[in-house]
Amino acid sequence: MIFMLENKIESMVGQKAEVDDYIGQFLNNRYLIKDLIGKGGMGRVYLAEDTAKDGMPIAIKILSLSLANQQMSQRFAREIYIGAQLGRKSKHIVRILSYGVTEDKTPFYVMEYLKGKNLKQILKIQPLTLSKFLKICNQICLGLQCAHEGISLKGEISPIVHRDIKPENIFIAEDSKEGEIVKILDFGIAKFLTERSGMTLTDSFIGSLPYCSPEHMEGRKLLDVRSDIYSLGVLMFEMLAGKHPFQTKSNSFGTWYQAHRFQMPPTVEQVNPQVKIPQLLEKILMSCLAKEVSERPQNINQILEDLQKVNIQFNSSIPSNNDDISKDSFPVQLVPATLLSEKECLQKKWPKNKPIAPIGFPHLLHTTQRPIPTFWAMLPKQDITKFLDNIHGTEFLSKTNMYPMLLWLTVLYDTQPSMSKWLPYFLDLKDSKGQNIARSLAEVGYYHLLFFAIEDPTRCSHVKTLSLTAKQRQKLIDCLDMNQYSNESMLSSQTKNLLRTDYEKLKLDILQKLAAEKKTETESLKNWMDKFFEVFLKLLSCP
Structure with missing residues (x-):
């Protein structure tokens, strides 16, 4: 199994290697830390080897020591719990394999290590072709569909809102058997819809400004799945046009809020005249980018159905004896829907x-x-x-x-x-x-x-x-x-x-x-999930 980086990790290519005390250490007498491959707001990610599995490459995320307080530990525990459950339900969500604490009592978790590139790296070169867009977008939607359908929490199904869909969090992994597989990364700021508390403007804002929904930036406490759908709309536009739908003079919070709340989204052709897309696809983009929540698709299923229609129209002129095209004729449903x-x-x-x-x-x-x-x-x-x-x-x-x-x-x-x-x-x-x-x-x-x-x-x-x-x-x-x-x-x-x-x-x-x-199906995974569930509930119940 293979893993890569989470949302906030910046590329380390070309940067001077820094001294790191964890490199060369064994965690839990099993995981050998080889190198630092990225760092973000909540922790650092390392390339490691699983010595219990013949040195299989894995990635380990360790909570930043400077942030090892109760609030951040709870958020880190939330990330592990959400990722572990969702990764088992859908292959389009990065999989968490195990968790533990270092000798200095710092929490960490083990993920599959992914070989490939994130969508930001790919879009730097050029926009996607329509065929590539449909293939990638279907898989993104399937991963989001899995999250929005929810996970078990305290005996109830709790839908999950990702809240940070952006190119860096979409990873195109190379798989020897299935070719390219899309993985959604970083559920570090994901939200249970059953929770009543939420981020407000008086709190520290968490999110990526160019991709935030208007209601997310306004600090509404009850964000639902349609906030992710807005972010997906921005992402889809950028995948096709090669540019963001909104142009701002600065990267400030106020400037981006004005853009998301008041700027009308242009067509893809207006932003990039060389790109022409089907009218139905343009309609999908505009509905996802609607300013009012009620005017957007109400769930990912609606988007999947519309993308399927676009896919069928697009493939109607392509010979059916092409195996790759045949496989993409329908978005592959990998998780229980609705x-x-x-x-x-x-x-x-x-x-x-x-x-x-x-x-x-x-x-x-x-x-x-x-x-x-x-x-x-x-x-x-x-x-x-x-x-x-x-x-x-x-x-x-x-x-x-x-x-x-x-x-x-x-x-x-x-x-x-x-x-x-x-x-x-x-x-x-x-x-x-x-x-x-x-x-x-x-x-x-x-x-x-x-x-x-x-x-x-x-x-x-x-x-x-x-x-x-x-x-x-x-x-x-x-x-x-x-x-x-x-x-x-x-x-x-x-x-x-x-x-x-x-x-x-x-x-x-x-x-x-x-x-x-x-x-x-490894029995050990079930065992540590059950154990972690108890720990997670205790963390959530802390005042």
């Missing part, structure tokens, strides 16, 4: 026309935003409890040049293969219901798995959200497209029998893949 729809699922009752028996079936959940695919499964309560925290998998099987049928498999994994639970369902792609479900799965990129207990079937007992890979989503689209070329003489029952045969043959391979995923 807590609202999950809450709606918990209110659902088992249909009266369905038997009280161990069966499963799909259903489109109609929300205010869009239909969300769901799969309803009735199981004994004991099985539901057993599988809740286990690995879940999804597979789609199909046959070309046959009746258009798709076998949708949901797998509830158990370490004893014979105890795993298989939830198969055939989607008839000649039927409008089957087409709508398949299309919704491809477009949304996830589905909610609703559990109903046979012993108490009146209401949904639990909900899990399963994400689809880019390849799976593209397969769904390909199957829908191939519908018109299917073999009309082949009966649906014949195709079902062939798919069942393939399904039985692939069971072992599917289980082995899930076993590998299960193995990668």
